[in-house]
Amino acid sequence: MNLETKYLGFTLPNPFIVGAGPIADQVDHARRFEDAGASMIIMRSLFEEQLTAEELAHTRSMDAHANSFAEALTYFPDPADFVLGPHEYLDKLNELKSALTIPVIASLNGVTRGGWLDNARLFEEAGADAIELHIYSLPTDPQTPGAALEQRTLEMVQTVRQAVKIPIAVKLSPFYTSVLNVAQQLVGAGAAGLVLFNRFYHPDIDVEALEIVSRMSLSNSSDLPLRLRGLALLSGRVRASLGVTGGVHTTLDAIKAIMTGADGVQMVSALLRHGPAHLLQLRRELAAWLEQHEYQSLAQMKGSMSFLKCPDPSPFNRASYIKVLQTWNVDSMNV
């Protein structure tokens, strides 16, 4: 079965991509996933705060009288606590490029259009095949309208576009008022791919200790439907590759994502839980499923359940919301 897919201009033998996270931290691990059939691998992000802190530390060491670190930076981990510092990141990228044959994507994560974005060029020089730009901010200033934040995001993409020739993918938040509009503008600004959606780690409250607690939890398949709807909305309406991230664990999850328009299927949680053998299994099961259902290729299935192509898109929109609420049967409940 032909599982080929085009993603960010690369022809990949199958859609399974190791998503941004710790798997590429060790070349050995990365190689095991390549051997299991991963068609691309994305490194963890280098963070704006990390780069800015390094720059400030450098400035401070140059100027004995400057004693003010930006207050906000005190809330972030010390530069030394990040798994990969900026120099180590480039070394790791180099190592991965020498050890692997699949495309290696470097990732930048931040919120402003500052000098830290110059790292995109360093990534390109170090051999990155593409850049995934992860722009995540939590607006807390009531004076800043959403449109201004979207404009800032577009400018960041334009800045990176001007700095490098390699493809840029943007990892999107699901919380835009009109994700389709933002997606089209991002593509206009130079994004070759859009990755749906960033998965947030929401803080919780410890009511006894009166503390806010951050917990990291791996995803499960219930994270996927939000992404499916986003993919279905964008598929065929943006001139960019679409990647899914968040909640792909099973072969059926991957099939749903491809049917709604995903060109690339990124996974992190499932691979951390089950290792490379899982990727191998998904690849085999996907091929078998396509054969059983008499598809000629993966490409034939792609986007078949998008808004533009599915027989009845109404369940994707407000109609289904109203129907679901109105048809809930209270008789079977304990009321």
Ligand SMILES: Cc1cc2nc3c(=O)[nH]c(=O)nc-3n(C[C@H](O)[C@H](O)[C@H](O)COP(=O)(O)O)c2cc1C
């Ligand atoms: C341990 C861990 C580390 C991660 N690090 C990053 C990162 O550095 N940059 C990034 O963009 N996403 C990062 N992610 C998010 C993943 O790339 C992915 O978007 C998210 O886990 C949802 O996909 P999943 O359901 O397949 O896990 C990380 C996820 C995990 C679990």
